[in-house]
Amino acid sequence: MKVLVVGATGTLGTAVTTLLATRHDVVTASRTGRTDVVVDITDPASIAAMYAQVGRVDAVACTAGSVPFKEIGELSREDVESAALNKLLGQVELVRRGLDSVADNGSFTLITGILSGEPVRTGSMSSMANGGVDAFVRGAAVELPRGLRINSVSPTVFTESVEVYDATFPGFPPVDVSAAALAYRRSIEGAQTGQTFRVGW
């Protein structure tokens, strides 16, 4: 399969790219210049340009999407809009714009995370974005054409990132990022749709 990995230079994106490249033709995309294609998922025109450049693919795997971590009383309107435009609408736009680029029976796999269900302080925007994407996946799955499938991968904190996030996720058992990469393979090569694959929780 030809698989487009969006966010390919991050901790998760690197693991997903490494795993999938052993079995598929992987095209990498990210905001950085260190990938096959440059894309900013907050910019619809950038997403359209990426699909035009990459051409037909069998799967889109998104590992990109950031949100501000702040106490609710500290959130500005800009923080709220940023959370919505990046991890939430950025991934919705990847699907909407990608409908004509993904081959019959292809798939979209989006990234969410544990905060949809298990909240932490400063995490309300992450909860919102994750919950919105997980529910969008359920909603989109019932109407995607041509056998297209869509799932999300919802990991807990990664072993590889636990030092950075330890204070935010106190006592949360971490999971190796390779386990989340496996969930992408499951989504892409499997038959399920409308699912959220929880990893480590």
Added chain:
Amino acid sequence: MKVLVVGATGTLGTAVTTLLATRHDVVTASRTGRTDVVVDITDPASIAAMYAQVGRVDAVACTAGSVPFKEIGELSREDVESAALNKLLGQVELVRRGLDSVADNGSFTLITGILSGEPVRTGSMSSMANGGVDAFVRGAAVELPRGLRINSVSPTVFTESVEVYDATFPGFPPVDVSAAALAYRRSIEGAQTGQTFRVGW
């Protein structure tokens, strides 16, 4: 209690206002001119002006929030942004801007709906908004100050609206809007926080 009902002229808003007015001092708000206050929840300045006008309240009950119903392939970027800015970010902004207006141990009650979990065709934006709000409620609940609480009410289709929505919700058992109004009372007068009260599903 002094309760601010946002969206008070809709089917649900009317039922919530009617129920709560028997027990509380209700202040009504909506986009229409037929309420105590006029507010457009997509406009942060309008929300701020509403709180300035209404003053200290004990509870905010939102029954407002619309989303476009279209097949995913028919959604425009404007539709996606409209869904995000109205039912999702509009309600988040009601909470964010209302933090200083709600009295100690007061509450926010937001509206979501069955499509977060039980999808229908043309409903992906509703799924997204509902799932985002339900998860935001969980995230916000763990960090709200001064004993403030927050819940969402997630009804299935209403008996009173079933003629209009019958084709969109084929075979979904409807529930009387009065049952959803009860869930607002439960949220406002009860002790729970971070909950999504499902009504009729």
